[in-house]
Amino acid sequence: xxxxxxxxSPETERAKQGTIELPAPTAWPIILxxxxxxxxxxxVTSASVSIxxxxxxxxxxxxxxRDVLPQEEHxxxxxxxxxxxAETRHPQVAHVEWKTEELQRARLPLEIYPISxxxxxxxxxxxxMAILAVLYGILxxxxxxYPINLLSAGFFPARATTEQLAAIHWDxxxxxxxxxxxxxxxxxxxxxxxxxxxxxxxxxxxxxxAPVLWSGLIHIMLEALDPVLKQRIDWGWFVVSQIGFGxxxxxxxxxxxxxxxxxxxxxxxxxxxEAPGTMREKSGRNGEx
Amino acid sequence: xxxxxxxxxxxxxxxxxxxxxxxxxxxxxxHKRLGILYIIYALAFLLIAGVExxxxxxxxxxxxxNFVSPQEFNRLFTMHGxxxxxxxxxxxxxxFANYLIPLMIGARDMAFPRLNAFSFWMTAFGGxxxxxxxxxxxxxxxxxxAPDVGWFAYAPLTSQTFSVGHSTDFWILALLISGFGSIGTxxxxxxxxxxxxxxxxxxxxxxxxxxLNLIMADLVILxxxxxxxxxxxxxxxxxxxxxFFDTQAGGSAVIWMHFFWVFGHPEVYILVLPAFAxxxxxxxxxxxxxxxxxxxxxxxxxxxxxxxxxxWAHHMFTVGMSSAANNFFVISTMAIAVPTGxxxxxxxxxxxxxxxxxxxxxxxxxxxxxxxxxAGLTGIMQGAAPFDWHLGNSYFVVAHFHYVIVxxxxxxxxxxxxxxxxxxxxxxxxxTLGKLHFWIFIIGFHxxxxxxxxxxxxxxxxxxxxxxxxxxxxxxxxxVTIGVFxxxxxxxxxxxxLIWSYFRGKAAGSDPWDAWTLxxxxxxxxxxxxxxxxxxxxxxxxxxxxxxxxxxxxxYE
Numbered sequence: 001x002x003x004x005x006x007x008x009s010p011e012t013e014r015a016k017q018g019t020i021e022l023p024a025p026t027a028w029p030i031i032l033x034x035x036x037x038x039x040x041x042x043x044v045t046s047a048s049v050s051i052x053x054x055x056x057x058x059x060x061x062x063x064x065x066r067d068v069l070p071q072e073e074h075x076x077x078x079x080x081x082x083x084x085x086a087e088t089r090h091p092q093v094a095h096v097e098w099k100t101e102e103l104q105r106a107r108l109p110l111e112i113y114p115i116s117x118x119x120x121x122x123x124x125x126x127x128x129m130a131i132l133a134v135l136y137g138i139l140x141x142x143x144x145x146y147p148i149n150l151l152s153a154g155f156f157p158a159r160a161t162t163e164q165l166a167a168i169h170w171d172x173x174x175x176x177x178x179x180x181x182x183x184x185x186x187x188x189x190x191x192x193x194x195x196x197x198x199x200x201x202x203x204x205x206x207x208x209x210a211p212v213l214w215s216g217l218i219h220i221m222l223e224a225l226d227p228v229l230k231q232r233i234d235w236g237w238f239v240v241s242q243i244g245f246g247x248x249x250x251x252x253x254x255x256x257x258x259x260x261x262x263x264x265x266x267x268x269x270x271x272x273x274e275a276p277g278t279m280r281e282k283s284g285r286n287g288e289x
Numbered sequence: 290x291x292x293x294x295x296x297x298x299x300x301x302x303x304x305x306x307x308x309x310x311x312x313x314x315x316x317x318x319x320h321k322r323l324g325i326l327y328i329i330y331a332l333a334f335l336l337i338a339g340v341e342x343x344x345x346x347x348x349x350x351x352x353x354x355n356f357v358s359p360q361e362f363n364r365l366f367t368m369h370g371x372x373x374x375x376x377x378x379x380x381x382x383x384x385f386a387n388y389l390i391p392l393m394i395g396a397r398d399m400a401f402p403r404l405n406a407f408s409f410w411m412t413a414f415g416g417x418x419x420x421x422x423x424x425x426x427x428x429x430x431x432x433x434x435a436p437d438v439g440w441f442a443y444a445p446l447t448s449q450t451f452s453v454g455h456s457t458d459f460w461i462l463a464l465l466i467s468g469f470g471s472i473g474t475x476x477x478x479x480x481x482x483x484x485x486x487x488x489x490x491x492x493x494x495x496x497x498x499x500x501l502n503l504i505m506a507d508l509v510i511l512x513x514x515x516x517x518x519x520x521x522x523x524x525x526x527x528x529x530x531x532x533f534f535d536t537q538a539g540g541s542a543v544i545w546m547h548f549f550w551v552f553g554h555p556e557v558y559i560l561v562l563p564a565f566a567x568x569x570x571x572x573x574x575x576x577x578x579x580x581x582x583x584x585x586x587x588x589x590x591x592x593x594x595x596x597x598x599x600x601w602a603h604h605m606f607t608v609g610m611s612s613a614a615n616n617f618f619v620i621s622t623m624a625i626a627v628p629t630g631x632x633x634x635x636x637x638x639x640x641x642x643x644x645x646x647x648x649x650x651x652x653x654x655x656x657x658x659x660x661x662x663x664a665g666l667t668g669i670m671q672g673a674a675p676f677d678w679h680l681g682n683s684y685f686v687v688a689h690f691h692y693v694i695v696x697x698x699x700x701x702x703x704x705x706x707x708x709x710x711x712x713x714x715x716x717x718x719x720x721t722l723g724k725l726h727f728w729i730f731i732i733g734f735h736x737x738x739x740x741x742x743x744x745x746x747x748x749x750x751x752x753x754x755x756x757x758x759x760x761x762x763x764x765x766x767x768x769v770t771i772g773v774f775x776x777x778x779x780x781x782x783x784x785x786x787l788i789w790s791y792f793r794g795k796a797a798g799s800d801p802w803d804a805w806t807l808x809x810x811x812x813x814x815x816x817x818x819x820x821x822x823x824x825x826x827x828x829x830x831x832x833x834x835x836x837x838x839x840x841x842x843x844x845y846e
Contacts, residue, residue, distance in 0.1 A: 020397070020818040020821075022319075022397065022817060022818055023398060023402040023403065024318075025313065025316040025317050025318055025319075026318060026403060026406075027315065027316045028403070029318070029403050029404075029406035029407035029410060030315055030316070030406065030407075030410045032407060033407050033410035033411045033414055033470075034410065034414060036411070036466065036469075037411070037414035037417075037418060040418070040462045040465065040466055041418055041421070043458065043462065043524075044425075044455040044458040044459060044462065064403065067403070068403070077816075077818050079816075079818070079821050080816060081816065083811070083812075083821050083822075084798075084800070084810065084811070084812060086800075086810065086832055086835035086836050087800075087836065088803050088836035088837070089803050090803060091836075091837075093837060093840050154616055155613055155616070157612045224673045224675060224676055225619070225673055225674075225675065226675070227675065
């Protein structure tokens with residue numbers, strides 16, 4: 001690198017004297033490696049090979065220690081040749097326009113829901129979904145425990161018959177509850193993030209489109225992951241419970257108070273700098289506030 | 290960068306005696322020479338393992354073939370797998386890491402030069418010991434034979450009962466010895482990257498090559514250590530009456546599987562992260578754009594490092610694990626696709642809108658992107674436990690991991706060879722031969738490994754010695770074997786190009802690619818001390834800053 005354009009470190013000063021100190025070549029590493037190999041090779045050939053290897057190993061260790069103690073062996077290498085200078089065949093620089101034009105950045109909502117809105121929506125949706133699932137269990141004649149056992153069926157493959165799935169299993173209840181609350185919260189968070197992207201139809205998206213897409217995805221995945229479980233699921237009711245979740249979660253999320261994003265504020269304002277003139281003033285459609 | 294800037298000392302140097310030259314190489318602690326030794330050593334073993342693969346494929350070209358005996362066939366696939374993983378790809382990666390990391394971070398050498406030499410020689414002697422088994426596996430008292438237990442050597446096949454003689458012992462000891470070398474190199478890489486960066490180079494401005502190798506080295510320490518422990522346990526079982534893997538005496542054969550794959554799957558990432566590192570350096574330079582999403586690339590690499598330690602048992606779905614274990618390893622396997630996918634998107638985004646130059650290194654990297662994507666997709670397929678129950682131990686699995694190792698890693702390696710050959714040798718390679726190599730090899734690769742999936746789907750088990758005609762496998766196996774000959778021809782062109790270019794190639798100059806990292810700021814080949822003065826950098830592309838003083842990168846980072 002061209003020294004005229006870069007700072008010089010203390011070592012560079014030594015280099016100016018015409019030589020550079022480098023670790024000296026040594027045979028001890030190869031001798032130690034060869035010795036150790038022979039020690040191991042002797043286990044499957046002859047004890048004499050191991051004995052010879054031990055000799056080399058000890059010699060390698062002693063030689064290595066003497067190389068680095070009390071001071072590491074170095075050799076002085078003279079600096080030869082000139083340092084190349086930095087030149088380019090591509091002196092022109094083309095800047096990508098979208099990096100300099102803020103207006104062409106991705107569209108981001110001016111207002112979003114807080115994280116808590118997503119969690120609240122997810123938990124409310126989970127209650128609605130649980131009610132619909134239990135209702136399904138009662139109406140189908142399998143009982144309230146059937147949908148709960150189905151939800152945790154992947155963890156208890158031995159419980160495969162309808163009777164077993166309709167029975168009370170507290171371990172299945174605990175696992176199903178954890179899975180249900182976790183998934184509902186995460187999907188609720190997803191709703192909280194995505195609903196502001198659909199300002200014209202949050203309920204349509206959250207209550208219908210997303211649940212149907214989600215159901216389709218699970219339908220496909222279960223075919224590969226657990227085809228037996230897939231056969232047990234009543235997909236009509238599954239979609240209904242998903243829609244129930246979506247509507248309740250969507251309504252709860254959309255009723256929360258939105259907060260403004262800082263996306264369109266000048267950097268100086270976002271950084272808390274109160275000094276007029278530090279940033280270009282904005283105006284017009286995207287120039288608020 | 291101008292080529293006329295390289296000025297050799299004016300005094301003529303007499304050719305050195307060959308013994309003196311050999312002595313210099315054997316006693317060297319210079320990271321560049323050790324890197325080249327690693328690479329030459331790996332090239333030699335690549336040829337050996339390639340010949341083994343060809344014999345395997347010739348044996349399978351038609352039903353009821355007897356090109357080699359069943360015993361020889363078992364030895365061949367064992368040696369091919371072991372050699373390719375431990376004595377070809379790993380040494381290649383260590384070689385490039387050794388050569389390039391100090392140059393890229395502006396250091397004079399690795400942190401521990403003598404340990405570096407010791408690590409290389411341990412790796413080298415490990416490989417030699419493995420092949421010494423061909424003559425010495427019976428303890429020099431009779432005809433030798435090579436190991437024949439497969440590259441993952443499942444118990445109880447490795448017990449004294451089923452593996453008489455010393456062939457398995459040679460396999461154990463060879464991997465044990467080379468494992469010490471690997472751990473030594475990993476320690477060196479970590480210490481070098483963390484402690485020897487030049488002034489101004491923070492972790493956030495370090496080349497991605499160094500980042501990826503840092504994570505790779507961490508994985509080596511975490512993954513190779515359990516394998517070393519397992520090898521010692523296996524030795525104890527075989528010679529000291531231990532019962533770790535003896536199911537009839539209270540041991541567990543499945544424990545060996547866990548030990549092996551807790552090494553074996555991170556090992557895939559140990560091999561592929563340096564390949565990612567090559568792509569992350571080559572793609573931006575030939576797209577004439579900085580890497581897209583540097584921070585996300587680093588984050589994705591760290592995520593891959595963590596998640597790769599939690600996916601090992603997806604190799605064991607067919608063993609019969611609990612549902613909870615199956616679920617966990619399915620989910621973790623799916624999860625690792627996320628950071629890997631991010632990387633692929635970022636490489637594509639780097640190319641998007643760039644002025645792409647289709648030089649040989651770039652061609653190999655573009656092919657890598659497509660092939661690694663397909664390899665990842667078939668990996669996701671097998672990551673679903675029910676799918677794996679159908680295809681486990683079939684040729685579909687063989688096709689998948691060869692897509693990763695050859696289509697992903699080896700293609701990037703070839704790209705790296707062509708990209709850094711001018712720096713290492715001071716000569717330009719032949720672009721014509723490079724492109725010929727690329728096209729022959731890619732045709733061979735796709736003939737072999739695309740069509741290898743199909744007999745796997747049709748139920749052809751891996752490691753099968755021969756097969757009955759009429760099962761629908763015949764034509765596919767014929768095509769697969771023909772593809773291997775194309776690949777072999779490609780390798781010969783590649784080697785011919787390296788040799789011809791080394792002796793007859795044009796002078797490369799210090800920076801033939803108009804690149805941006807520090808290794809291109811010094812002469813080609815670099816002097817022993819790397820840099821006459823230690824550079825001070827201010828951005829991720831220090832040479833860009835020098836070449837464009839009016840528009841340096843530090844304005845944007």
